[in-house]
Amino acid sequence: MECGGKGVACDTVFNSATTGRAARLSSGCLLQLTSLVIQNEIVNGFAVIRPPGHHAEANEAMGFSFFNNVSIAAAAAKAHGMKRILIVDWDIHHGNGTQNIFYNDPSVLYLSLHRHDDGNFYPYTGDADECGAGEGVGKNVNIPWRGNGAMGNNEYLAAFYYVVMPIARQFNPELVFISAGFDAAEGDLIGNYKVTPAGFARMTAWLKELAGGKVILALEGGYDLNSLSTCATACIRVLLGEQPPPIPPSSNQYDTRNSNQPSSAAITLLKRVINIQREHWSELRMPSSFDLPYELYENTSSAMPKSPRGSLGPRTRRGVHPRDLD
Secondary structure (H helix, E strand, O other), X not given: XXXXXXXXXXXXXXXXXXXXXXXXXXXXXXXXXXXXXXXXXOOOEEEOOOOOOOOXXXXXXXXXXXXXXXXXXXXXXXXXXXXXXXEEEOOOOOOHHHHHHOOOOOOEEEEEEEEOHHHOOOOOOOOOOOOOOHHHXXXXXXXXXOOOOOOEHHHHHHHHHHHHHHHHHHHOOOEEEEEEOOOOEOOOOOOOOEEOHHHHHHHHHHHHOOHHHOEEEEEOOOOOHHHHHHHHHHHHHHHOOOOOOOOOOOOOOOOOOOOOOOOHHHHHHHHHHHHHHXXXXXXXXXXXXXXXXXXXXXXXXXXXXXXXXXXXXXXXXOOOOHHHHO
16 A cells, blocks of 8 residues: 555555554554443543544545544444444544445434535535435534634534534434544644634533543544644543633634624524434524524533533543643
8 A cells, every 4th residue: 555556545645664553553542442431441531643534435545544543433332332423523624434434324423514615625525415325314414614714613613502412412322432633723724714722622511411421532633733732632621520611702803793603604504504404303493593602701611502411421530630731
C-alpha cells in the first residue's frame, strides 16, 4: 500500500516502515478503551489517537485515515451485545467512511455535523438527504453546513438542541462514540469555523446525558495545536465531572444578532434537516424559534435539553481529578 497504490488515496501517504503499526495502535487503543467502558471498568474516556479514522472506507484508505477507528470499535461493541450505538461526528469534514460502513445498519445511528458547502468541501459527501438505506433508513443524519467562517457556538449548539439531542434521546443508545475532530474550532485554518472550547464542552455534556454516561471520544482531525489542546481539555473536564463553562459572546464586532441566536443560514439548513428527518423521528419538531436558552451563556447547568429520564447518568468512578489538569 505505497502512496498511490491500491487502497491509498493521493492525499494519504503510507510509510511501509511505520504506518501499519501506527494505524493498528490507533485502532487498538480505542478498542481497549471501548472494552473498559463496556465492562464497566470506567464510565467514559478519550482516546488521544492518530492517525484518525472516519474517512477510511471498508476497503480504502483516504483523508489521512487507514482504519476506521470508531467503526471498528462500534463493530466490537455490537459483537459484545450492544444493540443501539450512537456515533456523533463533529469533525469539520464529513465522515464518509463511517456513514458508508453503517448505511444499512439499523443498530448504529450516525449523526454528523460538518462543513459541506453544497458538495464543494472535502470529502464532498454528507448532504442532508443521505438518510441511510434498507433497514438502516433514518439511521443516518447529516447536518451539512455551508459558508466559510460562518459557523460557531450558536450554530452548533442550536443543531444539538433542536436536532441532535431529540433524535439521540428517541434512539436511546446503549453506548455513545464521538468522532472528536477539532478542526471546526476557532483558530483552525483548515475548517475556518469558530466553535470555542466552551462549545465543545457543552456538546460533550449533552451527549453525556445519554447511555448512562457511557461516552467515548476518539480524536479525529484538528490541525492547530493550541485550539486542539484547549478544546480537547474542555471535553475531558466534562468527562471528569465538571460543568461546562458558559458560552462566550461572539467575537465578531459586526454581529448584530442577539447573543442566543444562530445565523439565518444555519436556521435555513436546520429547517431543511428537520423536514427530511422528522419522517423517521417522531420526537423531532419544527420549533417556532431556534433561539438558545440564555442559561447557556451564564455560569449554570440548567440549560440541558430535557430528558424523559431526567438523569445525567453516573460520573466517572476513577481517574484523574479535574484539578490535576492544571
